[in-house]
Amino acid sequence: MSTTPTTTRQRTLGSRLAGPGRPVYVTAEIGINHNGDLDNALRLIDAAAEAGCDAVKFQKRTPEVCTPRDQWDVERDTPWGRMTYLAYRHRVEFGEEEYRAVDEHCAERGIDWFASPWDVESVAFLEKFDVPAHKVASASLTDDELLRAMRETGRTVILSTGMSTPRQIRHAVEVLGSENIVLCHATSTYPAPAGELNLRMIHTLQTEFPNVPIGYSGHETGLQTTLAAVALGAVFVERHVTLDRAMWGSDQAASVEPGGLRRMVRDIRTIEESLGDGVKRVYESELKPMQKLRRVPGVVAEQGEAPGEGVDRVPAAV
Template sequence: MSTNRLRTLGEKTVGPGHPVYVTGEIGINHNGELENAFALIDAAAEAGCDAVKFQKRTPEVCTPRDQWDVERDTPWGRMTYIDYRHRVEFDEDGYRAIDEHCAKRGIDWFASPWDVESVAFLEKFGVPAYKVASASLTDDELLRAMRATGRTVILSTGMSTPKQIRHAVEVLGSANIVLCHATSTYPAQAGELNLRMIHTLEREFPNVPIGYSGHETGLQTSLAAVALGACFVERHITLDRAMWGSDQAASVEPGGLQRLVRDIRTIEDSLGDGVKKVYESELKPMEKLRRVKGVVAEAEEAGADGADREPAAV
């Protein structure tokens, strides 16, 4: 198999012919609590995910200045929006603890940096990859900062036009990226998922592995993405969909995450190589159930028994 569609994430290979790389997107569903982050890491590890993903922002860069002082109700009381943005961000000590917990559980972690300063922050941890959130696809400065690290970059394509996607791929370079189809509605409706875009992206970018980042409810459509060829799957995960936070309702709870990973493994095992064959397990049922061997079967047996015979006259 050609290696031009394969990428390395940590010690694992992503691309055709390799197991689907499954990422549990924690994002900010931890609500700024390390205990929640650890519990979500545990749930992802127990489900068999390959990695968990966080989001990293510099609040003063990513929050519009006119929203800084707008007050809002939060689980920690009423506070300004800029204070809230700081409340749900982990500092270096927090990410050190996350790094150690992931190592203990044998699962990788990486993040979506939303600004250049956050890329520099994450470089302290030697993450295996960076993720470009769909909202950041048009931020050329940020894309260049990620590319400069030399790490694999996973690019989500929600809320973006074909021209914008092509431009982002040009900025990042196609040699070290994974491209993910996505629809950026939370939660996304089935009629807007457009999963056949996986094939469209495969044709448009033949040297790039194609994945899927889902924000829908339920598991069926993410499994369908695997059947259509997605080699990377990301879903938001939560401890409880009723928890406070904008992404919780479009997330998968621990039990659903276990079913998702289990069924992804079953689907990829069942897809096969596309070459029709008679399996050894079929021979006894064939002997028992097939009443007429058929002309083709007899001709094949004759060819096997006497390949040098002249063909029969017709």
């Protein structure tokens, strides 16, 4: 496993490099939208692979560690009947057998998978697999013990920044080390209203952490704002995926269904292509319209320049 970036703003994610100048790394977060059903998880992996995503992401917890003790015996209604919160947490948690099946299925479909470990024991569990990265959920950003455990694996760490202050974000980056992280802007509301997405934070993070690639983890409904994040420079994108937004579960309503996921990946690739390199040029495809429509041609190209090389030429005086 190699995690050495080729530039200060590129990171290794499996067989891919993510960062400026590279295709956006698109992750479909399955999380616990499988509702503890392996078949649902495999179908969601299929949907992500068919949409052209680079990876799927799960959530891994040790229920007794991650569930507050005073909540263990609190009962709640679930699709499987009324049960305690701790029993529910076990019901939706995958173990090694399920993750072996996930690992094999992702390999067959040619797509990466990784997870957000919510406790140190879960980091050790995920290290049984050759995952391309570990993900810090926004809720875990202040858990220094967990951050250090992820850093010690040597893998790329993706850090979401929802529900966090600038000071907390700076501290988490310091604990993790900036050399091998991807920093994701996020708003931790499910679903997040457009007025609270604050996508200009992508630029703020780019400015404050100039050597760190910046991504976006979205929890909104619709696709437009995620696409806007790409246009603003996000090099990593994560959206929750579901088989049906009407399914039971806290994350389903803020998720994208398979058809929407396909459109999102398609449009991200179109945006990447259309952004270009920022250098003004006259394209060869513009020459015929120029000859037909421009009354005063001006200077198109100097001697030795190809049609597309006439950059920053001043038109002839009228």
